[in-house]
Amino acid sequence: MRVIGLTGGAGAGKTTVACQLQRRGVPIVFADEVGRHVVAKGSPVLRALVATFGSGVLTTPDGHLDRVKVGHWVFQHPLALRRLNQLTHPAMRCIIEKRLRQLAGRGYPCGGVEAAVLFEMGLLRSVDEVWVVIASERERLRRLVRQPVEPPYPVRFAPRWQNMWRRLRSQLPSSAFIRRAHRVIVTDRYGAAEALRAHAGRQEVSSSCA
Secondary structure: OEEEEEEOOOOOOHHHHHHHHHHOOOOEEEHHHHHHHHOOOOOHHHHHHHHHHOHHHEOOOOOOEOHHHHHHHHOOOHHHHHHHHHHHHHHHHHHHHHHHHHHHHOOOOEEEEEOOOOOOOOOHHHOOEEEEEEOOHHHHHHHHHOOOOOOOOOHHHHHHHHHHHHHHHHOOOHHHHHHOOOEEEEOOOOOHHHHHHHHHHHOOOOOOOO
8 A cells, every 4th residue: 555644844734635635535544643542541651641741741630631731831841842752652653553554454555644743753664655735834823823923912812822833843844844755735825725636736646646
């Protein structure tokens, strides 16, 4: 089975592109969904996170991981983000590779994995082709915050804007994605769904991933 690795920074539109590929018959493994699975209540990874960072990473009283709280914290502390990735990425990679093998066993000619951290997770070895979805930093921030990014910023939006900005700055720059890309899909002008349709008009994009 030919495997597409679909990646790009937060807000670039990669999930929208992945959903468009699904509609064309290409099964996609979403890394974010896998990430939620590996930190589920009672999981070994969640226990390791609590042992490393303390019980403050949990919601109360149900004991699930507080993903919003942890996200805000680690994007302000690079060493904590690195440790979080060290604890979660191996389990995620194992599940993603297993699901890709299952898709191949079902006879799909092509499949894909959508992951912002495709490179950092060590998934290059598992894909045949890398598709990078990019947009300008300003456009990505606008999509994430869903409000104008021109100053002055309304007070009620300031914390959210700052959190999203830290998230963008913690990720690889577009140039680092592009250097490893086989195909680049730019979503600034029309949005991700329209960009894929335009891309498909130039190159056949179907369930065979030709």
